[in-house]
Amino acid sequence: MENKYNPGDKVRILQRNQPGHVRTPIYVRGKTGVIERVVGSFPNPELLAYGNPGLPYKMLYRVNFKQSELWPDYGGPSSDTLEIEIYEHWMAPA
Amino acid sequence: MPSIEAQILETSVRELLIEKGVVSGEDIRRAIEAMDSRGESLGAKIVVRAWMDSEFKERLLNSSDDAIREFGINMSPMELCVVENTDEVHNMVVCTLCSCYPRPILGIPPAWYKRRDYRARAVREPRAVLQEFGTELPDGKQVRVHDSNADLRYLVLPKRPAGTEDWTADQLEALVTRDSMIGVSDVRRPEEAAA
Numbered sequence: 001m002e003n004k005y006n007p008g009d010k011v012r013i014l015q016r017n018q019p020g021h022v023r024t025p026i027y028v029r030g031k032t033g034v035i036e037r038v039v040g041s042f043p044n045p046e047l048l049a050y051g052n053p054g055l056p057y058k059m060l061y062r063v064n065f066k067q068s069e070l071w072p073d074y075g076g077p078s079s080d081t082l083e084i085e086i087y088e089h090w091m092a093p094a
Numbered sequence: 095m096p097s098i099e100a101q102i103l104e105t106s107v108r109e110l111l112i113e114k115g116v117v118s119g120e121d122i123r124r125a126i127e128a129m130d131s132r133g134e135s136l137g138a139k140i141v142v143r144a145w146m147d148s149e150f151k152e153r154l155l156n157s158s159d160d161a162i163r164e165f166g167i168n169m170s171p172m173e174l175c176v177v178e179n180t181d182e183v184h185n186m187v188v189c190t191l192c193s194c195y196p197r198p199i200l201g202i203p204p205a206w207y208k209r210r211d212y213r214a215r216a217v218r219e220p221r222a223v224l225q226e227f228g229t230e231l232p233d234g235k236q237v238r239v240h241d242s243n244a245d246l247r248y249l250v251l252p253k254r255p256a257g258t259e260d261w262t263a264d265q266l267e268a269l270v271t272r273d274s275m276i277g278v279s280d281v282r283r284p285e286e287a288a289a
Contacts, residue, residue, distance in 0.1 A: 023243050
């Protein structure tokens with residue numbers, strides 16, 4: 001499976017309301033981050049959780065965000081960051 | 095705590111599996127015992143090996159699953175991600191969505207790791223949470239929070255304290271705590287362990 005994004009690419013996490021076993025927490029939706037690494041392809045958890053095999057597999061990335069991007073009133077230094085795993089169908093180029 | 099419905103479902107499935115001879119009560123007891131017996135000592139062995147062997151450390155950081163296979167650990171279907179504390183960076187792990195944790199290495203997560211306040215606050219105000227764990231960090235040190243929300247499981251590789259250059263592996267392992275591998279604290283101070 002091909003990865004659409006590479007380390008260093010800027011991506012925006014999609015702002016989508018979707019019920020079910022979604023692994024993209026609300027606090028990163030709509031936020032812009034940078035691909036830290038390509039993790040690989042995994043069964044789609046949104047299907048896997050309901051007894052399906054999770055096909056087609058989805059490419060998973062680790063995305064790095066500045067804390068100040070996630071929380072405009074973040075109290076710590078501007079260098080603080082957060083990294084989280086996001087599936088490809090939850091992001092767009094930024 | 096699991097819901098009462100989930101408990102009833104678990105009991106029903108377990109009793110059916112035993113009744114139909116798929117597994118025995120002894121199999122289940124053994125599996126629970128094995129799960130409970132895993133703990134931080136395995137993690138400490140991995141950390142100390144990385145401290146003492148730079149070639150292993152390189153592998154642990156870059157192909158973590160392969161590196162820990164030597165310790166008889168198989169993370170599948172998850173993958174391990176090891177993040178290294180340095181003079182510049184402090185790493186801290188949380189699972190905001192549930193309580194994902196590197197169980198094959200560290201065993202059962204502590205109760206606070208599963209609490210809603212830790213899960214919500216570790217991403218929102220990590221420095222305040224660290225302070226409550228007694229971990230004071232200078233502003234110049236970057237705090238990097240890892241939300242263990244999907245298919246990776248995280249292990250923090252803490253910094254080896256100064257003054258332990260001639261320590262044996264056994265002595266070093268006594269410094270490495272569970273909390274230091276979750277990243278809410280540093281390892282024990284050498285003078286604390288020697289006492």
